[in-house]
Amino acid sequence: MNNVARQWEMSPEHVVDARPATTVGALHLPLRQAVLDALRSAIIDGTYLPGERLVEEEIAARFDVSRNPTREALHALSVEGFVEIEPRRGARVATMNARWAGELFEVRAPLEGLVARLAAQRRTPADLVHLRDVLGAGTAAAAEGRLDELPALNTEFHMSLAAAAGNELLAGTLARLSDIIRWVYAARISMRSTRSWDEHAAIVAAVADRDAERAERRGAEHISAAAAAYED
Amino acid sequence: MNNVARQWEMSPEHVVDARPATTVGALHLPLRQAVLDALRSAIIDGTYLPGERLVEEEIAARFDVSRNPTREALHALSVEGFVEIEPRRGARVATMNARWAGELFEVRAPLEGLVARLAAQRRTPADLVHLRDVLGAGTAAAAEGRLDELPALNTEFHMSLAAAAGNELLAGTLARLSDIIRWVYAARISMRSTRSWDEHAAIVAAVADRDAERAERRGAEHISAAAAAYED
DNA sequence: CGTGTGAATATTGTATACAGTGAACAACGT
DNA sequence: ACGTTGTTCACTGTATACAATATTCACACG
Numbered sequence: 001m002n003n004v005a006r007q008w009e010m011s012p013e014h015v016v017d018a019r020p021a022t023t024v025g026a027l028h029l030p031l032r033q034a035v036l037d038a039l040r041s042a043i044i045d046g047t048y049l050p051g052e053r054l055v056e057e058e059i060a061a062r063f064d065v066s067r068n069p070t071r072e073a074l075h076a077l078s079v080e081g082f083v084e085i086e087p088r089r090g091a092r093v094a095t096m097n098a099r100w101a102g103e104l105f106e107v108r109a110p111l112e113g114l115v116a117r118l119a120a121q122r123r124t125p126a127d128l129v130h131l132r133d134v135l136g137a138g139t140a141a142a143a144e145g146r147l148d149e150l151p152a153l154n155t156e157f158h159m160s161l162a163a164a165a166g167n168e169l170l171a172g173t174l175a176r177l178s179d180i181i182r183w184v185y186a187a188r189i190s191m192r193s194t195r196s197w198d199e200h201a202a203i204v205a206a207v208a209d210r211d212a213e214r215a216e217r218r219g220a221e222h223i224s225a226a227a228a229a230y231e232d
Numbered sequence: 233m234n235n236v237a238r239q240w241e242m243s244p245e246h247v248v249d250a251r252p253a254t255t256v257g258a259l260h261l262p263l264r265q266a267v268l269d270a271l272r273s274a275i276i277d278g279t280y281l282p283g284e285r286l287v288e289e290e291i292a293a294r295f296d297v298s299r300n301p302t303r304e305a306l307h308a309l310s311v312e313g314f315v316e317i318e319p320r321r322g323a324r325v326a327t328m329n330a331r332w333a334g335e336l337f338e339v340r341a342p343l344e345g346l347v348a349r350l351a352a353q354r355r356t357p358a359d360l361v362h363l364r365d366v367l368g369a370g371t372a373a374a375a376e377g378r379l380d381e382l383p384a385l386n387t388e389f390h391m392s393l394a395a396a397a398g399n400e401l402l403a404g405t406l407a408r409l410s411d412i413i414r415w416v417y418a419a420r421i422s423m424r425s426t427r428s429w430d431e432h433a434a435i436v437a438a439v440a441d442r443d444a445e446r447a448e449r450r451g452a453e454h455i456s457a458a459a460a461a462y463e464d
Numbered sequence: 465c466g467t468g469t470g471a472a473t474a475t476t477g478t479a480t481a482c483a484g485t486g487a488a489c490a491a492c493g494t
Numbered sequence: 495a496c497g498t499t500g501t502t503c504a505c506t507g508t509a510t511a512c513a514a515t516a517t518t519c520a521c522a523c524g
Contacts, residue, residue: 029319030319030320030476030477030478031477031478032477032478033319055504055505055506056505056506057504057505057506065478065479066478066479066480067479067480067506068300068477068478068479068480069477069478069479071304071506071507072303072304072307075304075307075308076307076311079308079311087261087262087506087507088262088484088485088486088505088506088507089485089486089487089505089506090505090506100401103399103400103401103402104401106346106350106399106401106402107343107346107399107401107402107405110342110343110345110346111339111342111343113342114338114339114342118338167335167338167339168332168335169332169335169336169338169339170335170338170339173339173405262506262507262508263507263508264507264508287474287475287476288475288476289474289475289476297508297509298508298509298510299476299509299510300507300508300509300510301507301508301509303476303477319476319477320475320476320477320514320515320516321475321476321515321516321517322475322476322516
């Protein structure tokens with residue numbers, strides 16, 4: 001009946017006494033979360049195209065839920081920047097003009113620089129090990145032409161760096177920005193593959209040396225280079 | 233019956249043919265917006281204290297609306313960072329620990345630097361005039377000890393700078409951050425008054441000269457100095 | 465006394481119903 | 495033909511009702 005993934009329905013009662021002290025209700029994600037994730041994926045993968053109207057009842061029917069969780073998901077997506085909502089006139093998938101896209105990179109560059117600087121200052125040995133693992137995997141994939149694996153590895157790299165920086169607000173802000181960037185430039189992504197991983201390696205080297213200045217510069221330059229590449 | 237400001241009820245029919253071509257429905261703000269603003273104000277001015285539970289039905293009753301607009305407002309506030317929501321366990325006013333507060337300044341500093349740099353590159357003569365107006369008003373207020381006027385002028389200064397930078401995403405991000413910073417440090421604010429306006433003047437000077445590097449450095453340093461002052 | 469167990473209550477999550485607004489279109493006059 | 499007006503339909507905004515979960519408190523038991 002319900003196409004949305006409902007994890008908890010797969011969990012029979014006996015999970016109640018499973019290891020983590022989390023209650024059953026905590027596992028049981030609200031529908032709004034399921035709808036949010038499903039809708040975001042649908043927008044990113046092009047099921048809903050930019051500018052397309054998102055009618056609450058349609059979406060609710062599609063996922064077989066009521067309009068309430070749907071509305072909540074739409075509002076969340078508008079904050080994330082994937083949809084635009086006009087009062088009394090409904091929601092549509094956001095349309096990116098060139099200016100907006102440029103703004104994304106402008107904001108992301110100094111933040112990515114900050115991440116690299118903080119990571120250089122605060123990284124633990126374990127952080128460094130993990131960064132090098134991801135770096136190795138990404139470099140190998142780029143070298144061997146497995147381009148389809150690169151977007152996920154790229155995301156993991158930047159998330160790992162943000163984790164090493166130890167600033168959750170920063171990590172969250174960046175995660176949102178890069179989600180949208182990946183969406184906007186979905187078509188052209190996975191270009192620039194080897195260049196990109198060379199730049200990642202340079203960031204990790206600076207982080208390893210605890211050289212905050214160099215790390216910051218290379219982090220910011222990395223995003224600027226990506227922006228330039230996308231502007232073709 | 234309804235304590236929320238409902239602008240449209242004050243507008244008789246004949247406003248329909250008033251100057252701006254906006255429709256009546258566009259003026260007629262959704263209740264969620266009214267509740268959102270009212271709740272945020274209540275949190276900022278201390279009516280609701282950090283950690284306090286925000287029960288949907290209570291708030292709905294207080295503003296004499298149903299739970300739906302209330303829920304939507306609460307979700308929006310959680311995105312803005314004023315409240316924390318746990319699934320199935322409701323919302324409470326966010327509590328700042330020192331770490332979180334530090335993160336705010338860490339993220340804001342490079343963004344404010346970016347704003348100053350972009351403003352230096354893109355400002356129009358009109359932007360500069362406006363910035364100098366605000367600067368003059370703020371400096372005068374600081375010099376004459378009208379401390380109560382400073383927070384608003386400070387906000388206006390930073391908003392004007394962001395406007396001159398011509399990046400709406402950046403302006404929006406910063407507006408959210410500084411809202412929260414002002415809330416967190418409400419008690420200690422309006423200190424540092426003259427220092428702060430000297431720093432503002434330095435930023436405007438760099439913006440006037442179109443010196444992007446100097447503007448960026450002074451913008452970021454201004455926030456770092458503010459952070460240091462708050463850490464007493 | 466503390467501790468666990470259960471019922472009762474409070475509160476959130478979800479669905480449905482209704483009201484109000486905007487947009488499209490047909491009927492009408494000019 | 496063209497614009498104007500009235501009407502209808504689709505959709506969002508809001509309220510209410512119900513279901514599911516969390517929390518509280520009383521009470522029995524050790």
